[in-house]
Amino acid sequence: MKLDNPYSRTVTQDDSLPAAQAMLHAIGLDKQKLALPFVGIASTGYEGNPCNMHLNSLAQQVKTALPTDEVNGLIFNTIGISDGISMGTSGMNYSLPSRDLIADSMESVVAGMHYDALVTVVGCDKNLPGALMAMLRLNRPSLMLYGGSIAPGCHKGKKLDVVSAFEAWGEKVKGEINQQDYQAVIENACPGAGACGGMYTANTMSAAAEAMGMSLPYSASNPATSPEKKSECQSIARALRYLMAHDIKPRDVVTRASLFNAFRVITVLGGSTNAVLHLLAIAHAAEIPLALLDLQNISRQTPMLADLKPSGRYLMEDLHHAGGVPAVMKLMLEHGLLDGSCMTVTGRSVAENLAQVPPLAENQRVIKPPNKAIKKAGHIQILTGRLAPEGSVAKITGKEGERFVGSARVYDSEAEANQGIKSGEVVAGDVVVIRYVGPKGGPGMPEMLKPTAAIMGAGLGKEVALITDGRFSGGSHGFVVGHISPEAQLCGPIALVQTGDEITIDAKQNSIDVAVDEAEWAKRKAAWQKPKQTAVKGTLAKYARLVASASLGCITDGDETTGVPHG
Structure with missing residues (x-):
């Protein structure tokens, strides 16, 4: 079957566009080649990051695997x-x-250059949701290749990953390790190419992409430098040809049901809270209604089964050896935790893909059976209440308890909080409050991994809670609540909290409240003054103007004044 070129023909076959065709001849395409479809291969590869350092090579392998007599593969970055x-x-x-x-940028190149299909080659955290958002906006035959996760490091017989380095700082501050061991952890934590090895945001979103059907089976768990990842590049080319021949597009694959599948897999695996922001934004790009309450309902009905870092013991490499994400999905399907009817980029349904998948390996220890769940309900909980009337996102694995009552220790920046932890100002029983780090206030909603890692490293993980209008890395663990909305920059309630206020976080009641009487609360609100925006020009200033609330996924293509998404 000859593949169609519905978009590229606009510039390649129109006799009134000779300059466009002349420029395409200049890149080596003759008249016969101009009649073939154009496939964009979008690589997020660059040399400065282990998660991305090998992606340009993978993109080249995908291009080489494409049939040159049927398509023109064109790499862009x-x-x-x-x-x-x-x-x-x-x-x-x-x-x-x-x-x-x-x-x-992906949307701009593919639409602006009239490409007929798209392969995205992605690695670090924001690459994956960004690529999915672009593919759904464009809605042309597309699929994703995940670069895979890094191999574990090792020091003194202990497996290491990037979070080991963050937590080593807290251990050093507390005096539990010396400078020599601290330096050894730094030098051995990340041994080569690949995304961070635990169930952090990159692996969370790769598992989500596979579960929603936008990447091939095993893409999420094939390690970065494995033979399986190289083989996957060949499979990508075959799968893309099928999608183009049958005109299967991202919005045929990504539906409300497949997004629910994605969040169920994230919940079973103990994934990052960042997934909440990203799934809301992906749904927005696909014009699918999805709200925080939908995700809370899924979490309530889905167990956490994976003993994966940061709260557990194992890494993505261990899950790969246990059977990978497909084996986990097979277990879930057998227990009624997945919708098997959803379409995938293989051209087959989830259930059809999983019928050929071996079960989890015997005697594996990474994934618990549902009747021995680590947590019977999901670790990601949506909390509302006086402190978060629009919602907040908690990561509660159960190991740190499900209710925390403590005294607020308020900081107006991450740097202040880090200093407070380092100096010993933060003590057992505190609820550390880090504010003015939200989407607009940051601006950019930075992650609070350094303070959470320092708290864990200082041995306060079960004795201190941390709440913020910022985000948490997938590597964060402990009693943490982020995405508090409205944010402090918009005079959300978190802006009115003072050191010493009693804060109650209850993951059973899904609430987050502060014990301050109404008269005092009104007095504080009247006295509040909006801080000056720290970014007055450039990309962060633009972001601060455009970005919507975290409760809407921090989308930037909504109404500029209200931050409410169009439609």
Whole structure:
């Protein structure tokens, strides 16, 4: 079957566009080649980050695998920001905005250059949702190739990953490890190419993409440098040809049901709270209604089964050896936790794909059976209440308890909080409040991995809670609540909290409240003054103007004044 070129023919076959055709001849395409469809291969590869350092090579392998007598494969690049490198610095303010820049740039190239199909090659955290958002906006035959996760590091017989390095800082501050061991952890935590190895945001979103049907089976769990990942590049080419021949597009695959499948898999695997922001934004791009309450209902009905870092013991490499994400999905389907009828980029349904998948390996320890769940309901809980009337997102695995009552210790920046933890100001029984780090206030809603890792490293993980209008890395664990909305920059209630206020976080009642009487609360609100916006020009200033609430997924293509999504 000859593949169609519904978009590229606009510039390649119109006799009134000779300059466009002349320029395409210049890149090596003769008249016969111009009659073939154009496939964009969008790589987020760059040399500055282990998650992305190998992606340009994978993109080239995909291009080589495409049948040159049927399509023209054209590689282009977009940006990436390393969360691990920027964490705890002002660079982290650019992380979440990069998701939308990635989506915008992929959409711009594919639409602007009239490509007929798209393969995205992605690695670090924001690459994946950004690519999915672009594919859904464009709605042309598309699929995703995940670069895979990094191999574990090792020091003194202990497996390491990037979060080990963050937590080592807290251990050093407390005096539990010396400078030599601290330096050894740094030098051995990340041994080569691939995304961070635990169930952090990159692996969370790769599992979500596979569960919603937008990447091939095993893509999420095939390690970055494995033979399976190289083989996947060949499979991508075959799958894309099928999608183009049968005109299967992203919105045929991504539906409300498939988004529910994605969140169920995230819940079973103990994935990152960032998935909430990203699934809301992906749904918005697909014009599918999805709200925080939908995700809470799924979490209430779905157990957490995976003993994966950061709260557990194992890494994505261990899940790969246990059978990978498909084996987990097979177990879920057998227990009624997945909708098997959803379409995938293989051209087959979820159930049809899983029929050929072996079950989880015997004696594997990564995934618990449903009757021995780590947590009977999901670890991601949506909390509302006086402190978060629009909602907030908690990561409660159960190991830290499900209710925390403590005294507020308020900081107006992450840097202040880090200093407070380092100096010993934060003590057992505190609820650390980090505010003015939301989507507009940050701006950019930076992640609070450094303070949570420092709290864990200092041995306060079960004795201190942390709440914020910012985000948490997938590597964060402990009693943490983020995405508090409205944010402090908009005079959300978190802006009115004072050190010493009693805060109650209850994951059973799904509430987050502060014990301050109404008269005092009204007095504080009347006295509140909006801080000056720290970013007055450039990309962060633009982001602060455009970004909507975290409760809506921090989308940037809604109404500029209200932040409410169009439609």
